[in-house]
Amino acid sequence: MKKKSPLLKILGSIVLLAAGIFLGKTFFGQKSVDTVPMPSTIKYRNVGLTKDTTRVASNQGFNGKIIEVKEGASIQEAVKEANPGDLIRVYPGNYSENVYIDKDDISLQGVVINGEWPTLDGKKEINDAFLYSGNGILIENFKIINYKGNGVMGQAGNNFVIRNNWIIDTGVYGIFPQYGINGLIEHNVLSEIEDAAIYVGMCDNVDVLHNEVFDNVAGIEIENSRHCLVENNYAHDNTGGLLAFITPGLPIKTTFDVIFRNNFVVNNNHENFGAPGSTVAGVPAGTGILIMAADDVIIENNIITGNNNTGITIVDLATGAPRANDPSSEGNPDRVVILDNIMFDNGNDPTGEIKTIMLTQMDSKGPDIFAFGGGTGSTIRDKNRYRTFGLDGYGTAQISDTKDIPTMMTPSPVPPRSVSKEELGELTYYGVCAGCHAFGTRLIGPPTEILQAIHHNNPQGMVDYINNPKNLREEYPEMPPQDYLSDEAKMAVAEYILALKE
Amino acid sequence: MKKNSIIKSSLYGVTLFLMLLVLYSGKVSSSYTPIPLLNCNCPPGFKLNTDNKCISKNLYNQYAVRNNAGVGGLKSALPEIRDGFTPQEIDLGRYLFFDPVLSADQTISCATCHDPNKGFSDGLAVSQGIDKHKLKRGAPTLWNVGYLKKLFWDGRALTLEEQMQGPLFSEEEMGNTPENLIKTINDIENYRKLFAEAFVDRNKNAPIELNEILKAITAFQSSLVSLNSKYDQYAHGFHGALNQNEIEGLNVFRSFVARCAECHTPPLFTNQQFAVIGTPEPDGLPLDPGAEVPFNDKTLRGAFKVPSLRNIEKTAPYMHSGKFETLRETVQFYTDGRGHAVPEGEDLLIHWHIWEPNLTDYELDRLVDFLGTLTDESFTPKVPAQLPSGLKASI
Known part of the structure; x- marks a missing residue:
């Protein structure tokens, strides 16, 4: 049989066509990626000086180099190479790693091409995708999936921006800044997180804007934090949508000055899949907004619908977390302000205690707003329009809106350091050098006055010695190099020692 | 060497002169002053x-001090001393x-x-x-x-x-x-x-x-201050202070899987709160009720203050009654399951950070590596050679 069958002919031509398209795309279809925009940094608008919020007083520019990371390379290696001010650009591809950033002012920008994202895949083996402790960290445009701990976790970094990330099932939290001051979390999409998708923990001055959170246990949680604005977010199909909490037993004890404004809080009826023992494991499915023990929370202009337990729940710690006890946490939600909100279709299928309590009211539905336990000074603008329980003590709100508060972020960056060069020298001398050197007495090394005599008027000579000690004196042991000190600290301490008088 | 000895001898000369001056001025001043017996310099730090x-x-x-609790990350202020x-x-x-x-x-x-x-x-x-x-x-x-x-x-x-x-x-x-x-x-x-x-x-x-x-x-x-460990060098910005294993250990330590840093918070490596973690007692000892007793609070049954981990390598055995001989056994405890060692019949309010992180043996080994970087005894004070009582210093 030499003659080809028509079927084979057709198949052959299809294969040829496909190959042609593939080759054509490969050679002619590649997008030019030299138009990647620079990431925008935090804009400081001098809030309080002017209401003109379009006027930018200052923002940080990029003065460093751009380091490119392409598939097959490691983001962490780029971080190691980077200096403060640098921008790391990560191109599409799979990156299975834990990236830690213990430096200041590093920006990481994913580059999305043709819908292909740079993807950090933890494969359910790696703990965290991004861990940072530095100030001025920016992380944007990453897809982060399948980690065990967090998508992005910060420990005490200030002035952070976490933006445009697409985060799916990264374990306990999606985005979790802790102990940070002044931050912006915006335009992220997060789902399938077993605690809070966005968890602002023990922070101050954080804006959480324009995020979509769904299929998580908690959507957005403001916990033991102050001065936070949660605005324009879409929180749907979580167990609980938006939460403002005090968790007892943490070293920072308060939550106050929080605004929930212009959010969609819709159909938060997901079954609770939180870890046993976690605070959110006690959040009933069907919770729109939950205020527990937090003070001065303002709820304004949200659309809160379809949450089957309640639209808004306001409880004290004794009610919300009765098993935890911390005498140094004040457990009552005080001065909560409820302004205008759209609320309907909430409480269709109440559960637990709220169901029991509502049945005593001859009501099988949960209320739009439910308050229980202690707390004073809370107010509401138009109590009549909602179905409420426990709001008898609520007076009329003294404000009608919060339009004077465009942001909770600080008017200028939190400064990284609080000491002068002379102070740094002093801290280094007493904190490090004084173990071996002192005036007038021999400790392990020569007395300070001898150091002064050797390096008289020559701080650089002392810095050189600190970096690379030579054993100058037989009667003393050789000094270990102190090259771990920063260049700044070395020069500061050299100058300090040379100027020191007994 | 020659230059040194010149400096040295000239310094000796100056010192001698100063001492004579002090002695002389002491003589001219009127009243008798006892010779100081106690150190008049501060200890290091x-x-x-x-x-x-x-x-x-x-x-x-x-x-900058951002919260009085003195907790945070690498470059965070300490609590007040x-x-x-x-x-x-x-x-x-x-x-x-x-x-x-x-x-x-x-x-x-x-x-x-x-x-x-x-x-x-x-x-x-x-x-x-x-x-x-x-x-x-x-x-x-x-x-x-x-x-x-x-x-x-x-x-x-x-x-x-x-x-x-x-x-x-x-x-x-x-x-x-x-x-x-x-x-x-x-x-x-x-x-x-x-x-x-x-x-x-x-x-x-x-x-x-x-x-x-x-x-x-x-x-x-x-005055017993220990803040110059390899970890501290890393924290202040010298990344060469820790080797690869130790850095991996640090990242396990502060990840939200192991969650060590949530209670053992830098820079002191304690957040100074109470925690019920449910560690086992040594054989034959009943459950220690801990903070329940002084605070008369059932929710604190089995609660202890979170200890600092600085110099932890030097202070085996571990936990309040020394159940664990080594750091490796100690870190293993945290991955063996929430409440796994709680005696039957006890209903302890185990801390929410005690969960089932499923840490691998490799990760546990790295944690131990990291804990070893918290050692610094450079400011250890001297044991007095003689005591005012005439007794021998007992250590």
């Missing part, structure tokens, strides 16, 4: 101010600390259970008091104790002065009484001189008071 007080100084002071003692108070406290004359039978000093050669602990699972009394808990380290706001494993004391009266006057520990301690110290002429030198604001011949004894020991204990 402290700067003498113009009021003759020692003020704490270290590289963590360069970071107890400082402002005079060098003389601190040095007097050092003598008292090592002096067994403080105990009823003059065999036990503070240093017996807080031995500088054993990380200011004693290497025992539970400490041993007077007449070989076996106590219920292990001796916590005293490194960085000046930063702590709660003392004892169960947090029942708020100040060091309050705390030390526990062991001093417990029948099972040092067995003393306030009356007997005051009498003993007042009967020792050397101590009368030293207290007169350290407490200048009172009549030189007035009897030594209990609060002066407590203050001096507090001053010494608060």
Whole structure:
């Protein structure tokens, strides 16, 4: 049989066509990626000086180099190479790693091409995708999936921006800044997180804007934090949508000055899949907004619908977390302000205690707003329009809106350091050098006055010695190099020692 | 070498001249002044101010204080320390600390259970008091104790002065009484001189008071500062201080899977809160109710103060009653399941951070590597060669 069958002919031509398209795309279809925009940094608008919020007083520019990371390379290696001010650009591809950033002012920008994202895949083996402790960290445009701990976790970094990330099932939290001051979390999409998708923990001055959170246990949680604005977010199909909490037993004890404004809080009826023992494991499915023990929370202009337990729940710690006890946490939600909100279709299928309590009211539905336990000074603008329980003590709100508060972020960056060069020298001398050197007495090394005599008027000579000690004196042991000190600290301490008088 | 010896000899000359000058000016001044017996310099880590007080100084002071709790990440400020003692108070406290004359039978000093050669602990699972009394808990380290706001494993004391009266006057520990301690110290002429030198604001011949004894020991204990470990070098920005294994350990430590750093929070490696973690007691010991007893609070059953991890490598065995011999066994505990060691019939409120992180053996090994980077004993004080009581320093 030499003659080809028509079927084979057709198949052959299809294969040829496909190959042609593939080759054509490969050679002619590649997008030019030299138009990647620079990431925008935090804009400081001098809030309080002017209401003109379009006027930018200052923002940080990029003065460093751009380091490119392409598939097959490691983001962490780029971080190691980077200096403060640098921008790391990560191109599409799979990156299975834990990236830690213990430096200041590093920006990481994913580059999305043709819908292909740079993807950090933890494969359910790696703990965290991004861990940072530095100030001025920016992380944007990453897809982060399948980690065990967090998508992005910060420990005490200030002035952070976490933006445009697409985060799916990264374990306990999606985005979790802790102990940070002044931050912006915006335009992220997060789902399938077993605690809070966005968890602002023990922070101050954080804006959480324009995020979509769904299929998580908690959507957005403001916990033991102050001065936070949660605005324009879409929180749907979580167990609980938006939460403002005090968790007892943490070293920072308060939550106050929080605004929930212009959010969609819709159909938060997901079954609770939180870890046993976690605070959110006690959040009933069907919770729109939950205020527990937090003070001065303002709820304004949200659309809160379809949450089957309640639209808004306001409880004290004794009610919300009765098993935890911390005498140094004040457990009552005080001065909560409820302004205008759209609320309907909430409480269709109440559960637990709220169901029991509502049945005593001859009501099988949960209320739009439910308050229980202690707390004073809370107010509401138009109590009549909602179905409420426990709001008898609520007076009329003294404000009608919060339009004077465009942001909770600080008017200028939190400064990284609080000491002068002379102070740094002093801290280094007493904190490090004084173990071996002192005036007038021999400790392990020569007395300070001898150091002064050797390096008289020559701080650089002392810095050189600190970096690379030579054993100058037989009667003393050789000094270990102190090259771990920063260049700044070395020069500061050299100058300090040379100027020191007994 | 020649240049050095010239400098040296010229310095000796200058020093000799200065000494003569001091002696001479001493002669012309009218009244007799006793020779100082106590160190008039602050210990390392402290700067003498113009009021003759020692003020704490270290590289963590360069970071802005953002919360009074002193918790955060690598470059975060410490909590407030107890400082402002005079060098003389601190040095007097050092003598008292090592002096067994403080105990009823003059065999036990503070240093017996807080031995500088054993990380200011004693290497025992539970400490041993007077007449070989076996106590219920292990001796916590005293490194960085000046930063702590709660003392004892169960947090029942708020100040060091309050705390030390526990062991001093417990029948099972040092067995003393306030009356007997005051009498003993007042009967020792050397101590009368030293207290007169350290407490200048009172009549030189007035009897030594209990609060002066407590203050001096507090001053010494608060001077025990350990903040120059390899970890600290890394934290201040020298990334070469830790090797690859240790950095991996740090990342496990602070990840939200292991969650160590959530309670053992840098820079002190404790958040100073209570936690119920449900560790097992050594064989034969019943569950220690911990903070439940002093606070009369059922929710604190089995709760202990989160201990600092600084110099942890030096203070085996671990946990409040020394159940674990090694750091490796200790870190293993945290991945063996929430509440796995809680005795039957106990309903403890296990802390929410105790969960099932499923750490691998590799990760546990790296955690131990990292914990070893928290060691720094560069400011260890000297054990006095001679004690004012004439007794031998007991450690």
